[in-house]
Amino acid sequence: MKHRVFALDDHTWRIQEYDDQICVYMYLLEGEREAALIDTGMGMIDLRNLAESLTQKPLKVLNTHGHFDHARGNSAFDCSFIHEEDIPVYRAYCGGELQTFFPQYSFPAPTDRLAAMHDGDVFDLGGRTLQIIHTPGHTVGSVCILDRERRWLFTGDTCCKADVLLNLPYAASVEQYRNSMARLQRLRSCYDITWPAHHQVPVRPEILDQFLQAAQLLCGKQAEGDSLNTVFGPCKRFAIGEIAVVY
Template sequence: MKSYEYEVTQIGEATYRLDEYAKTHSYLLVGSEKALLIDTGCGCGHLGKTVESITDKEIIVVNSHGHLDHVGSNYQFEYVWIASQDEALMWDSTSIVFRNERIRSYLLSLDSEFEENELERTIRTPQVKKVYHLTDGQVFDLGDRKIEAIATPGHTQGCYCFLDREREMLFTADTVCDISILLFLENSGSVETYYRSIERLYNRRNEYKVLYPGHHTPALSVDYMHDYLMCARGIMKGSLESVRHIEAIGDGWKSMYGLIGIVYKKEWISDADRASSDEKISMATGQDT
C-alpha cells in the first residue's frame, strides 16, 4: 500500500522541507515562539499532523500564491496569509467543483494509479475559515527569528517569496525553480512584471545564499536568480530564441538561458501588452475585468 504522507527533511537549524506525494515542497521555519509554514500542497496526506510532529508552537501559515498545488491543506489550519491579488484564486483552487475536476486530473497525471480513497479524500476537503492579506516587506516575528515577505508578482499576480536574512535562506516557491517558470497561465503577469520581481530579488542577492523552491530540485544556488534575470531581459529585448510550448494547462513560447527557461505568451511581454490583452478579452466577452 502506498503512503501519501509527507517526507520531512531538516535543511537547516529549526528549518524543515516537507515533501508532498504530489511533488510540492512546503517549508516549516520554527522560531522560539512561533513557526511559519510556507504553502500547504495539494492536500494529500496529513500536513497538520506532520507539522504537529515537528513542533508544538503556534503555526502561522502563508501561501506563496493561490495555485491549487500550494493551498490544498489550508483548511487544516485556523487561518492563512495570502496576497489580496491571489485570494480569489485560492478560493477557486479550494472549491469542490474546481477540485473535482482539476485536482483529480492533476493527481492522476502525476500517478495514474493514485488510490481512489486518497484521491476522493483529497478532493472533498473544506475551505479555510480566515484569511489575512500579505503586504510587501511585512515581517513575521517568530521570536528569535524574523521572516520578511517580499512581493514578487509574475507567475501569478499575487506571488510572494520569504526571506530569512539571518540564516541567508530565500524561499522562492514558483517564482524561481529549477527547469522553468510558467508565465502563460490565466493569472500570470507580463514578462516585464516578472522581470521587475527578479530584479528586486537579484539586487538583494547578498542577503541570501540558497534558494528553496516549491518544486523540483529542492535547493538552488543564487546563479539561478541571475539566469532568470537574463532570460526575462532577453525575452523583453527579443534577443532569445523561442520554441512553441504546449501542455495540458495551456500553451505559450519557451525561451532558455543557462539551465532554465521561461514559458510565456508573446502577447503578454510588456505590462501595457498584458493590460490591452485583458481589455480585448473583456470587450469580446462583454465583461468588466
C-alpha cells in the same frame, strides 16, 4: 499521497508531499516564540498533526501563492496568510473553477479563513524574522520569503531550477516577472541560498541570473520562445542555461 520530512537544521524542516505525478515542498520554520509553515501543499496528508509533532510553538501559515499544490491544505489551519492579489487565485484554483484540469485528485474543501499579507510585511517568530517580498510572475500575488537571520530565501515557484510558468491563468506578464527577478537581484546581499517548492533543493542564487537574462531578452525582443500546446492553451517556451520561461 505520501510524505517525507527532512531536517534542514534543529529548527527547520522540509516536508515533501508527493506521488508519481507531483512533488511539492513545504517548509516549517521555528523561532523562539512561534513557528511558520510555508505552504500547505495538496491537502492530502495530515499536515497539521505532522507540523505539530515537529514543533509545539504556535503556528502561522504563509502561502507563497494560491495554486492548488501550495495552498489546498489551508483548510486544516485556523488562518492562512496569502498575498492580497492571490486571494482570487486561491479561490479559482482551490475553489473548483480549475478542478477539471486535475480530475485525478480529490481535494479537501477550500477555506475562507484567509488573511491578506502585503509586500514588506514582517513576521517575527522570536529570534527569526521573515520578510515578505512580492514577486509577481508565476501568479500576480506570488511572494518570496526571506529568512533574515539564516540568510535563506524561500521562493515557492518563482525561481525553481526548472521552467517558470507564466502561461497559467492569473499569471503576471514577462515584464512583471523581469522586474521581480531584478528586485531579487538587488537583494542578493541578504541571502546565500534559495529553497524552492519543487525540483532540486537547495538552489544557488546564481540561478536568478539565468531567469533575469531570459526575461530581459524576451522583453527586449532579442529572443522568442518555441511554440507549445498545453492544457491551458498555446504558449511559448524560451530556454536558456538550466531554466526556461514559459509564457
